[in-house]
Amino acid sequence: xxASAVGLAGCSDGASKPPEESPARNEATPTSAPxxxxxxxxxxxxxxxxxxxxxARVEAFNKSQDRITVKVLGNQDATKQLTAISGGNPPDIAxxxxxxxxxxxxxxxxxxxxxxxxxGKVDTASFVPAALERMKVNGEYYALPFTFSMASTLMYNxxxxxxxxxxxxxxxxxxxxxxxxxxxxxxxxEITQIGFIPDYPWIDNVFWPIIFGGSWVDANxxxxxxxxxxxxxxxxxxxxxxxFGMDQIAKFRSGMGQRGTPNDPLLTGKLxxxxxxxxxxxxxxxxxxxxxxxxxxxPANRPDLKGSGMVSPRAVFxxxxxxxxxxxxxxxxxxxxxxxxxxxxxxxKTIPSLLPALDDPKLRGNEKLVMMHDFYERAKSxxxxxxPNSVYINEYLQALTEETEKALKGQxxxxxxxxxxxxxxxxxxxxxxSKS
Amino acid sequence: xxxxxxxTAGFRRRRNKALWTGLLFISPWLAGxxxxxxxxxxxxxxxxxxxxxxxxxPEWVGLQNYKDLFGDSKFYLSLYNTVYITVFGLLPHLxxxxxxxxxxxxxxxxxxxxxxxxxxxxxxxxxxxxxLWMWLxxxxxxxxxxxxxxxxxxEPNWLVDPAWTKPALVxxxxxxxxxxxxMYLAALQDVPKVFYEAAEIDGAGxxxxxxxxxxxxxxxxxxxxxxxxxxxxxxxxxxxxxxAEASQSVGGPENSxxxxxxxxxxxxxxxxxxxxxxxxxxxxxxxxxxxxxxxxRSSARWVYYGGEK
Numbered sequence: 032x033x034a035s036a037v038g039l040a041g042c043s044d045g046a047s048k049p050p051e052e053s054p055a056r057n058e059a060t061p062t063s064a065p066x067x068x069x070x071x072x073x074x075x076x077x078x079x080x081x082x083x084x085x086x087a088r089v090e091a092f093n094k095s096q097d098r099i100t101v102k103v104l105g106n107q108d109a110t111k112q113l114t115a116i117s118g119g120n121p122p123d124i125a126x127x128x129x130x131x132x133x134x135x136x137x138x139x140x141x142x143x144x145x146x147x148x149x150x151g152k153v154d155t156a157s158f159v160p161a162a163l164e165r166m167k168v169n170g171e172y173y174a175l176p177f178t179f180s181m182a183s184t185l186m187y188n189x190x191x192x193x194x195x196x197x198x199x200x201x202x203x204x205x206x207x208x209x210x211x212x213x214x215x216x217x218x219x220x221e222i223t224q225i226g227f228i229p230d231y232p233w234i235d236n237v238f239w240p241i242i243f244g245g246s247w248v249d250a251n252x253x254x255x256x257x258x259x260x261x262x263x264x265x266x267x268x269x270x271x272x273x274x275f276g277m278d279q280i281a282k283f284r285s286g287m288g289q290r291g292t293p294n295d296p297l298l299t300g301k302l303x304x305x306x307x308x309x310x311x312x313x314x315x316x317x318x319x320x321x322x323x324x325x326x327x328x329x330p331a332n333r334p335d336l337k338g339s340g341m342v343s344p345r346a347v348f349x350x351x352x353x354x355x356x357x358x359x360x361x362x363x364x365x366x367x368x369x370x371x372x373x374x375x376x377x378x379x380k381t382i383p384s385l386l387p388a389l390d391d392p393k394l395r396g397n398e399k400l401v402m403m404h405d406f407y408e409r410a411k412s413x414x415x416x417x418x419p420n421s422v423y424i425n426e427y428l429q430a431l432t433e434e435t436e437k438a439l440k441g442q443x444x445x446x447x448x449x450x451x452x453x454x455x456x457x458x459x460x461x462x463x464x465s466k467s
Numbered sequence: 468x469x470x471x472x473x474x475t476a477g478f479r480r481r482r483n484k485a486l487w488t489g490l491l492f493i494s495p496w497l498a499g500x501x502x503x504x505x506x507x508x509x510x511x512x513x514x515x516x517x518x519x520x521x522x523x524x525p526e527w528v529g530l531q532n533y534k535d536l537f538g539d540s541k542f543y544l545s546l547y548n549t550v551y552i553t554v555f556g557l558l559p560h561l562x563x564x565x566x567x568x569x570x571x572x573x574x575x576x577x578x579x580x581x582x583x584x585x586x587x588x589x590x591x592x593x594x595x596x597x598x599l600w601m602w603l604x605x606x607x608x609x610x611x612x613x614x615x616x617x618x619x620x621x622e623p624n625w626l627v628d629p630a631w632t633k634p635a636l637v638x639x640x641x642x643x644x645x646x647x648x649x650m651y652l653a654a655l656q657d658v659p660k661v662f663y664e665a666a667e668i669d670g671a672g673x674x675x676x677x678x679x680x681x682x683x684x685x686x687x688x689x690x691x692x693x694x695x696x697x698x699x700x701x702x703x704x705x706x707x708x709x710x711a712e713a714s715q716s717v718g719g720p721e722n723s724x725x726x727x728x729x730x731x732x733x734x735x736x737x738x739x740x741x742x743x744x745x746x747x748x749x750x751x752x753x754x755x756x757x758x759x760x761x762x763x764r765s766s767a768r769w770v771y772y773g774g775e776k
Binding site: 110 | 520521522523606607608624718720733739
């Protein structure tokens with residue numbers, strides 16, 4: 032099963048890997064005298080098709096020293112990992128999405144890294160703060176971020192802008208609204224092109240409050256989803272529905288092509304602007320491509336929020352019942368290290384979670400990565416944020432989605448909707464606080 | 468006296484021996500049942516009375532989970548969605564399957580071909596057929612609305628409008644009734660021809676032959692399909708999950724696709740609330756058991772077995 036991924040060092044786009052990893056710069060020297068050889072298991076989420084880059088990292092680590100051999104297994108989604116961990120037969124180290132760290136960490140399935148971090152080679156100060164913060168549950172780190180996804184970009188169809196005579200992308204949210212109006216076309220009362228849909232491709236319950244400088248929980252454990260900034264972020268989205276019409280948007284939306292295909296609505300221009308992640312349109316957003324990018328607009332009265340956006344890191348953690356936690360930690364330090372993250376980012380067009388890595392010449396000087404350069408720069412923004420991790424995070428996010436949906440459809444005011452979220456989830460937060 | 472006692476004892480010994488031999492032979496199944504079915508069932512009942520997150524030891528909370536459940540609006544919503552898909556899905560699907568079976572039971576040339584063609588969709592896995600139907604149900608370009616528009620009917624926004632998401636699933640369900648049809652077909656072919664001949668001599672028309680001979684004769688099969696269908700319908704999961712992904716969510720637009728089993732799964736594996744999920748599972752068990760009992764109780768009045776007067 033794994034053989035297919037082995038040896039293919041992610042040559043999907045011809046980005047060949049320079050043969051280095053010289054033992055001289057070996058990052059995984061054992062802290063004490065050499066012990067006997069150990070084999071550890073590492074699980075990740077990628078399927079064979081996309082596992083090249085991560086497999087290459089594992090092989091590089093195995094080559095870099097001769098004590099620890101890492102066996103890698105892909106296609107391990109959250110449910111599979113959860114089952115193995117709860118069944119008492121977990122991998123030694125695993126990669127998952129950040130929002131699992133809260134529930135799993137607080138449930139006692141994940142080893143806190145506090146002691147390891149004290150004596151390890153990892154400098155937590157060198158991580159992108161917003162990415163590292165997602166690994167924290169009750170003040171302790173339960174995982175480390177291995178690259179991250181980021182939504183802080185406005186992507187737009189250049190031709191649609193040209194046709195409408197728009198010369199520069201909107202900088203404030205007020206401009207975004209006006210620009211969206213200009214870019215919306217109707218025929219016989221039906222929308223044929225739309226400027227912007229705030230909940231496309233999904234209701235984003237994290238991104239929007241961040242753009243407005245909102246938050247979700249304060250220092251005293253009180254939930255803040257119903258504070259002014261968060262409510263304003265929903266009221267703003269609602270404006271688009273009031274302007275273009277709920278049914279009109281729904282009808283138009285149902286006929287939009289599928290994302291990521293040649294019929295993608297942003298490519299065809301049916302949708303003129305959207306919230307962009309670093310993995311959207313990597314080829315099409317090159318300087319001569321059809322898709323333009325700009326920093327996502329900020330509220331006009333809050334220029335301090337320029338560069339805001341949400342981060343969604345990939346988390347590497349050690350299950351509590353891992354048989355070889357020390358060796359797993361050795362491998363983890365290597366994996367989240369500078370060189371490993373740079374190499375991985377080159378091959379998979381992702382954003383490394385280490386600040387110094389963002390300026391690495393291998394990324395910045397690489398012509399093949401021209402579509403990523405802006406993103407490396409924006410990943411340094413001080414105003415990047417994320418959702419606080421906790422044991423009740425998935426209930427919280429679910430409640431936010433449900434109530435935001437009601438507010439967008441006009442079935443409740445934004446304030447009512449967010450008040451309801453707090454009423455529903457505060458008991459869970461209090462319970463979690465009483466237990467930790 | 469003594470001799471008979473000894474003989475009985477010997478007989479008992481032999482019978483015991485036979486019993487143990489028998490048990491030994493079925494021991495693989497027995498071990499499997501005890502270990503992988505009975506034990507988990509009992510454990511889930513214990514978990515339903517505790518707070519359990521899969522990793523820490525369960526904390527005893529008594530009936531708290533059940534109390535919370537009866538105050539949980541999403542519990543009622545998911546139950547409503549599930550009952551909806553059972554009432555508006557199961558019964559029409561069975562009626563449709565019977566209709567198809569009647570057609571496929573006629574003596575027409577090439578009937579075997581029709582039977583094959585009709586059964587084929589049933590072989591498609593639920594995930595694949597759901598994805599396929601999402602194409603067909605696309606509000607703007609889908610074939611379904613194309614047809615509805617052609618005959619001047621309303622063209623719903625199937626996957627987006629909460630009022631239409633469940634009817635969309637019901638519609639898709641008609642496509643997968645091959646199994647029920649084949650079973651009805653078997654039942655139909657079991658009805659003695661003599662009855663029809665006798666009825667025809669008495670001057671019974673088509674409808675009354677169907678009403679008074681066919682329906683009673685296949686009623687055991689109806690009972691079977693109804694009970695099995697009910698159990699399956701209350702565990703409705705895959706199709707709902709796939710359709711909800713169209714709106715990038717777990718429960719679909721306004722949770723209109725939050726079926727009981729989906730909510731249970733979410734509670735267990737996303738919220739790590741195994742105790743609560745276990746209590747949901749037990750409530751589901753009680754509901755299905757109760758309904759099955761009800762059907763069996765009523766069956767005396769409408770199910771006819773061969774040989775009965």
